[in-house]
Amino acid sequence: MSPLVDLKCEACRNDEPCVTGAESLDLLKEIPDWRIVQREGVQRLERVYTFPDFAQAIRFTDQVAFLAEEIGHHPAILTEWGRVTVHWWTHKIKGLHPNDFIMAAKTDGIYEIRTDGS
Amino acid sequence: MSPLVDLKCEACRNDEPCVTGAESLDLLKEIPDWRIVQREGVQRLERVYTFPDFAQAIRFTDQVAFLAEEIGHHPAILTEWGRVTVHWWTHKIKGLHPNDFIMAAKTDGIYEIRTDGS
Numbered sequence: 001m002s003p004l005v006d007l008k009c010e011a012c013r014n015d016e017p018c019v020t021g022a023e024s025l026d027l028l029k030e031i032p033d034w035r036i037v038q039r040e041g042v043q044r045l046e047r048v049y050t051f052p053d054f055a056q057a058i059r060f061t062d063q064v065a066f067l068a069e070e071i072g073h074h075p076a077i078l079t080e081w082g083r084v085t086v087h088w089w090t091h092k093i094k095g096l097h098p099n100d101f102i103m104a105a106k107t108d109g110i111y112e113i114r115t116d117g118s
Numbered sequence: 119m120s121p122l123v124d125l126k127c128e129a130c131r132n133d134e135p136c137v138t139g140a141e142s143l144d145l146l147k148e149i150p151d152w153r154i155v156q157r158e159g160v161q162r163l164e165r166v167y168t169f170p171d172f173a174q175a176i177r178f179t180d181q182v183a184f185l186a187e188e189i190g191h192h193p194a195i196l197t198e199w200g201r202v203t204v205h206w207w208t209h210k211i212k213g214l215h216p217n218d219f220i221m222a223a224k225t226d227g228i229y230e231i232r233t234d235g236s
Contacts, residue, residue: 054192058183061197065176074172074199079179081192081209091199 002030004105018095027101044089054081120148122223136213145219162207172199
């Protein structure tokens with residue numbers, strides 16, 4: 001699991017810059033199942049997780065939502081039969097902050113624990 | 119609330135036709151907050167529901183997921199801070215079946231009960 005998973009999200013100010021292209025590429029190496037996509041001109045991190053049915057997909061959605069509420073940083077979560085797509089980005093700065101990469105790593109952590117059955 | 123809310127979904131066969139344009143327009147009158155959108159060449163019903171925060175959005179998502187599991191017909195649910203977008207369509211026939219309009223009405227029912235505070 002990426003060492004990012006153990007980092008804490010820092011409070012993010014409106015005037016903080018988004019991560020640069022070079023920083024993004026470095027951080028993406030830590031979370032290789034994620035990619036950067038554009039939605040309405042804003043960069044987001046995206047990963048699609050797969051599941052054997054709807055019940056396990058919604059359970060994962062709930063776990064990601066619980067993490068989001070705990071940390072106070074909220075993703076977009078698309079729940080479908082056998083599939084959950086998660087997007088992380090920082091609304092305040094309309095782009096990607098290191099916090100988003102940390103949250104992506106923590107989301108992977110939830111998925112890995114689930115698939116380990118532990 | 120639309121009378122559709124009290125109807126049961128019928129088992130849907132692969133060779134059943136999608137609703138016609140005229141049938142869609144009639145059924146849409148019963149669920150006026152929904153619209154028909156195209157996603158990858160497939161017609162879906164779409165409605166965006168709003169909430170004061172993330173916690174209430176995810177609670178609604180869970181309620182819609184519970185209904186979906188109960189009936190055995192599954193939507194796509196996009197959960198974001200203060201907003202849930204629901205899509206109903208029938209995978210088997212790659213389009214809209216009367217069941218989707220019934221599920222849309224039942225989804226509205228969940229939202230109305232919630233906002234009534236009952």
